[in-house]
Each structure stands twice: as C-alpha cells, then as structure tokens.
Amino acid sequence: MVVSSGTVAFVLLAFAAGGTLLLALALYYHWVRYGVGIIGTFIVMVSYAIGTAVLLISALGVFAQL
Amino acid sequence: MISDRLDPNEEVVTVIRKHWFMFAIQVFILSVVALFPLLAALFIPATAFESLSQIGASSTFLVFLYMLWVLMTWNLAFISWTTYYLDTWIVTNRRIIDIDQRALFQRKVTTLMLEKIQDMTVDVDGLFQTLFGFGTLILHTAGAEDPDIVIRYAAYPQHAKDRILECQRHALSAESHPSVKV
Numbered sequence: 001m002v003v004s005s006g007t008v009a010f011v012l013l014a015f016a017a018g019g020t021l022l023l024a025l026a027l028y029y030h031w032v033r034y035g036v037g038i039i040g041t042f043i044v045m046v047s048y049a050i051g052t053a054v055l056l057i058s059a060l061g062v063f064a065q066l
Numbered sequence: 067m068i069s070d071r072l073d074p075n076e077e078v079v080t081v082i083r084k085h086w087f088m089f090a091i092q093v094f095i096l097s098v099v100a101l102f103p104l105l106a107a108l109f110i111p112a113t114a115f116e117s118l119s120q121i122g123a124s125s126t127f128l129v130f131l132y133m134l135w136v137l138m139t140w141n142l143a144f145i146s147w148t149t150y151y152l153d154t155w156i157v158t159n160r161r162i163i164d165i166d167q168r169a170l171f172q173r174k175v176t177t178l179m180l181e182k183i184q185d186m187t188v189d190v191d192g193l194f195q196t197l198f199g200f201g202t203l204i205l206h207t208a209g210a211e212d213p214d215i216v217i218r219y220a221a222y223p224q225h226a227k228d229r230i231l232e233c234q235r236h237a238l239s240a241e242s243h244p245s246v247k248v
Contacts (some may be wrong), residue, residue: 005127016134023141026170027148034165034173035150048144055140059133065126 005030006066013063072158080229082155085200085221089150093143101141103132145170155217157230160237162205164215178215180237184208186230188223203227 027048031041072078115125153167162183164176181203190201203223205215220226 005123009127009130012131012134016137020137020141021144027144030148030152030170034167036151044144044147051140052137055133055137059130059137062126062130062133066124066130 009063009066013059016059017056020056024048024052073160076158076160078156078158079158079233080158080226081218082203082217082226084150084153084219085198087194087198087200088219089146092146092150096143096146100136103135150240155215155220155226157226157233159233162215162230164217176215177215178205178207180230180234181236182207182209183230183242186227188227190223205230214228 023043028045031044035041035044042057115128118128119125149167149169152165152173154165156163156165159180161180162178164174164178166174166176168174175223185206187204187206188201189204190196195201199222202221203217203220203226207214207218217223228240
C-alpha cells in the first residue's frame with residue numbers, strides 16, 4: 001500500500017499541533033505555579049503563542065498546497 | 067510563587083540564577099539546529115531531490131517538513147527558557163532554597179538553613195567564565211546529613227557569596243540576640 005505525502009503530512013501536522021498544545025499547557029502550568037506572577041506569565045505565554053501560531057499557520061498554508 | 071511559601075518574617079534577599087551566557091549557548095545551538103536543513107540542502111546534489119520527487123515527496127512537502135522542524139526547535143527553545151528561568155537559588159534572611167529544575171517535569175527543591183553553612187568556595191574556571199563573570203559557588207555544610215549545595219554557572223558568584231555571608235552574619239546575630247529584628 002502506497003501512502004501519499006498528503007496523508008503523511010496530515011498525520012505529522014496532527015502530531016505537531018497536538019504536541020504543541022500539550023506543551024503550551026505544560027508551560028502555562030510551570031509559569032503560573034513556579035513563575036513570575038500573572039504579568040510575567042502573560043508575557044511569556046503571549047510570545048510563545050504568537051510564534052507558535054505563525055509557524056502552525058504557515059505549516060497549514062503549505063499543507064493546503066499539497 | 068515562592069513568596070507564598072515563605073515563613074512569617076522571612077524575606078527574599080537575593081535570587082541567584084545561572085548566567086545568561088548558558089542560555090545564549092542553548093539558543094545558539096537551537097538556531098544552528100533550526101537552520102541545519104537549509105544549510106544541508108545547499109550541499110545535497112540536485113539528483114537527490116529528483117529521486118525524492120519520484121517517490122512522491124515534492125518540494126512543497128519538503129518545505130512543510132521544514133516548517134515542522136522549525137516548530138519543534140521553537141518549542142525546544144521555550145522548554146530551555148523555562149528550565150533556565152525556573153532553575154534558581156533563592157537566598158532569604160533565614161535559608162537558601164535550591165530549586166533544581168533539570169527538565170520540564172524534573173524538579174528538586176533543597177533547603178539549607180544559613181546557620182548550617184560552614185564554608186563557601188567560588189570557582190571561576192576558564193576564559194569565558196572569567197570574561198563573562200560566572201562560575202561555580204559551593205556551599206559546604208556542617209553535617210553529613212546535609213549535602214553541599216553546588217551552584218553551577220552562577221552569575222557573579224563572588225557577589226552572591228558576599229550576599230550570602232552578609233545574610234548568614236545577620237541570621238547568626240539574630241539567633242544569639244533574639245530581640246534584634248533582622
């Protein structure tokens with residue numbers, strides 16, 4: 001059975017998005033529990049979210065062209 | 067937050083962290099890792115890409131894989147930043163709290179009363195440590211049951227040692243004269 005690159009890309013994208021979501025929750029937990037308060041947590045999490053969103057949306061854009 | 071877990075009348079005097087140079091090295095390595103596929107592509111012969119497209123891996127698919135690669139390094143950078151930032155030594159007017167954040171889910175907290183410190187060693191080893199002002203600070207304890215606290219790559223260890231000594235002096239004088247408020 002030959003698997004198309006689109007299927008492989010879909011599986012990889014699903015893993016990446018799921019893993020990133022889990023990591024975001026883990027980071028949020030650490031920064032809230034042990035971190036630098038609400039403002040520090042907000043700054044870290046917003047910068048992480050912006051970078052992650054840009055990369056995921058770009059990957060999604062390329063995936064749509066496959 | 068650590069301030070919620072302090073005893074009454076206990077105040078944070080200083081927070082010692084690893085020097086930023088250690089985090090900068092990690093960022094540099096991750097940047098190289100992120101750019102590695104692009105650099106490698108320059109040296110891969112065009113025939114290799116042709117054979118890849120024959121098995122169904124188009125250039126768009128390779129770009130997609132590279133995007134995921136960058137996403138992975140971005141995530142690793144934030145894990146590094148979190149472990150770097152949360153790996154601290156908090157000096158209060160009573161004790162030293164050694165928070166050893168080894169990985170995202172690997173954390174060890176050791177507490178050492180200031181009175182138990184017998185000796186301190188500052189070890190600045192090598193060109194980079196001398197230039198950037200970081201090194202190892204070792205706090206030797208009196209009892210065998212209390213392990214020594216080793217602060218590796220501490221920023222400005224001599225300054226940190228002076229602050230700890232000052233706090234220890236205050237703690238010892240408060241112990242011998244309980245009416246004196248520290």
